[in-house]
Amino acid sequence: MINIYEVSETNKMIEESNLDVRTITMGISLLDCCHENVDTVCSRIYDKITKKAENLVKTGQDIELEYGIPIVNKRISVTPIALVGGSCCRQPEDFIKIAQTLDKAAHTVGVNFLGGYSALVSKGMTKADRLLIESIPQALASTELVCSSVNVGSTRTGIDMDAVKLLGEKVKEAAYLTKDQCGIACAKLVVFCNAPDDNPFMAGAFHGVTEGESVISVGVSGPGVVKRALETVRGQGFDVLCETIKKTAFKITRVGQLVAREASSRLGVPFGIIDLSLAPTPAIGDSVADILQEIGVEYAGAPGTTAALALLNDQVKKGGIMASSYVGGLSGAFIPVSEDQGMIDAVEAGALTIEKLEAMTCVCSVGLDMIAIPGGTTASTISGIIADEAAIGMVNQKTTAVRVIPAWGKKVGDTVEFGGLLGHAPVMKVNEFGCENFINRGGRIPAPVHSFKN
Amino acid sequence: MKKTIITVIGKDRVGIIAAVCTFLSQHNINILDIDQSIIQGYFHMMMIADANKADRDFALLAADLAKIGDDLGVQIKMQHEDIFDVMHRI
Numbered sequence: 001m002i003n004i005y006e007v008s009e010t011n012k013m014i015e016e017s018n019l020d021v022r023t024i025t026m027g028i029s030l031l032d033c034c035h036e037n038v039d040t041v042c043s044r045i046y047d048k049i050t051k052k053a054e055n056l057v058k059t060g061q062d063i064e065l066e067y068g069i070p071i072v073n074k075r076i077s078v079t080p081i082a083l084v085g086g087s088c089c090r091q092p093e094d095f096i097k098i099a100q101t102l103d104k105a106a107h108t109v110g111v112n113f114l115g116g117y118s119a120l121v122s123k124g125m126t127k128a129d130r131l132l133i134e135s136i137p138q139a140l141a142s143t144e145l146v147c148s149s150v151n152v153g154s155t156r157t158g159i160d161m162d163a164v165k166l167l168g169e170k171v172k173e174a175a176y177l178t179k180d181q182c183g184i185a186c187a188k189l190v191v192f193c194n195a196p197d198d199n200p201f202m203a204g205a206f207h208g209v210t211e212g213e214s215v216i217s218v219g220v221s222g223p224g225v226v227k228r229a230l231e232t233v234r235g236q237g238f239d240v241l242c243e244t245i246k247k248t249a250f251k252i253t254r255v256g257q258l259v260a261r262e263a264s265s266r267l268g269v270p271f272g273i274i275d276l277s278l279a280p281t282p283a284i285g286d287s288v289a290d291i292l293q294e295i296g297v298e299y300a301g302a303p304g305t306t307a308a309l310a311l312l313n314d315q316v317k318k319g320g321i322m323a324s325s326y327v328g329g330l331s332g333a334f335i336p337v338s339e340d341q342g343m344i345d346a347v348e349a350g351a352l353t354i355e356k357l358e359a360m361t362c363v364c365s366v367g368l369d370m371i372a373i374p375g376g377t378t379a380s381t382i383s384g385i386i387a388d389e390a391a392i393g394m395v396n397q398k399t400t401a402v403r404v405i406p407a408w409g410k411k412v413g414d415t416v417e418f419g420g421l422l423g424h425a426p427v428m429k430v431n432e433f434g435c436e437n438f439i440n441r442g443g444r445i446p447a448p449v450h451s452f453k454n
Numbered sequence: 455m456k457k458t459i460i461t462v463i464g465k466d467r468v469g470i471i472a473a474v475c476t477f478l479s480q481h482n483i484n485i486l487d488i489d490q491s492i493i494q495g496y497f498h499m500m501m502i503a504d505a506n507k508a509d510r511d512f513a514l515l516a517a518d519l520a521k522i523g524d525d526l527g528v529q530i531k532m533q534h535e536d537i538f539d540v541m542h543r544i
Contacts, residue, residue, distance in 0.1 A: 004491050
């Protein structure tokens with residue numbers, strides 16, 4: 001029988017350490033919405049989403065009330081739109097029409113975000129893929145809830161450098177089109193290498209083609225809970241440290257698993273996976289950087305940070321895997337800058353640079369995330385950053401991503417304010433030496449050799 | 455049988471248990487066990503109850519109990535037992 005101390009521990013995690021379920025994401029296949037007429041596709045998409053996800057938000061709210069655990073976001077991911085719109089979109093405007101339909105459907109069902117305005121181009125781009133990528137800046141600027149992602153590389157296929165080049169330009173364009181809102185469109189655009197099919201987190205969520213008709217995936221969170229647990233073992237050895245993280249991750253994940261099972265049975269939609277990521281928010285005490293400090297570095301970015309992060313990431317997975325049989329998505333510690341007050345403090349103190357963040361992405365998910373860069377950064381430099389990050393993912397067989405926000409008219413040291421869960425970000429210094437000749441070569445970086453590992 | 459956990463946390467005063475028990479009986483919720491303790495200087499009470507035959511929706515009952523807590527100056531929560539079970543039992 002559960003005792004009063006256990007009940008008190010759970011409720012304290014929720015009330016004092018920001019334990020929550022970060023997102024219930026319903027994946028919906030839109031492959032059966034294909035048609036040669038774009039208006040027909042739009043009406044099919046709207047009907048399908050609003051029917052399938054009709055009760056998603058209400059169900060999430062009911063579970064919140066009955067179990068007393070906050071479920072911060074209710075979201076939808078859909079089949080990559082480049083596939084759905086392939087037979088009907090002849091120009092970027094056609095894709096934008098679909099984006100606006102997705103936005104309307106998301107508003108109707110009341111979700112926070114809808115992901116899947118995506119293209120998977122790790123080996124090459126079809127006509128439709130290229131049109132979709134061309135349309136991304138306008139699509140994101142003219143919608144509120146739609147998120148976009150492009151997978152430009154994988155360990156099996158290499159990196160499509162034509163897509164990387166194009167996306168450098170599109171990131172800049174998206175920043176320009178929303179310059180009055182601090183480049184918010186860029187916060188809704190992620191460029192991936194090895195993108196998972198079942199990621200429930202935004203902005204990179206899409207419903208992969210290997211998935212079923214619809215599926216419920218859950219992203220757990222809880223950096224605050226890990227931090228609080230580690231405060232009790234200050235000064236003790238790595239064995240105690242690791243054990244504490246594992247136990248805490250287990251507890252957090254079990255709550256996610258409960259919510260996922262419950263949502264799945266109430267909605268009549270199969271349960272997919274739990275994503276074990278530690279996802280920070282700008283709230284004080286809900287920070288991955290704070291955990292790194294608690295492990296023993298003065299600021300995130302100090303020497304030792306990469307090792308501390310590697311350890312944290314691994315222990316979270318070990319504890320989480322024990323708690324749920326179906327683990328997937330990104331599953332690791334997120335290190336966004338704007339969404340984590342500890343990261344922001346580290347940047348402002350001069351402890352954390354983009355180069356160090358890049359090193360940190362070698363050992364955790366997901367990549368260079370929510371980083372504001374000077375508005376004058378060239379498209380080829382952004383492409384260079386994307387290529388570097390994709391190469392880390394390709395060679396190390398892991399998911400990596402880039403979500404940078406060129407802050408129009410701002411320079412290093414200025415701050416951009418996104419508000420809400422997206423937080424605020426200090427503009428970070430970018431290496432200004434050129435890479436144009438590299439980016440302009442065109443073609444594809446071949447897949448790496450899979451033996452002779454070093 | 456799905457059990458319900460009701461917790462009361464706050465400064466001790468006359469009438470807390472009476473108010474909660476009266477509410478539960480009015481809504482046909484059976485109390486199975488009561489435990490109370492002082493944790494870090496605060497009054498903690500935990501009730502295990504059977505709300506399967508309650509006359510109203512769980513969410514509404516939880517909201518009403520929270521309101522009773524506000525009136526008494528304590529925090530009252532009503533949650534399904536599963537959340538504690540999954541977290542603390544393998």
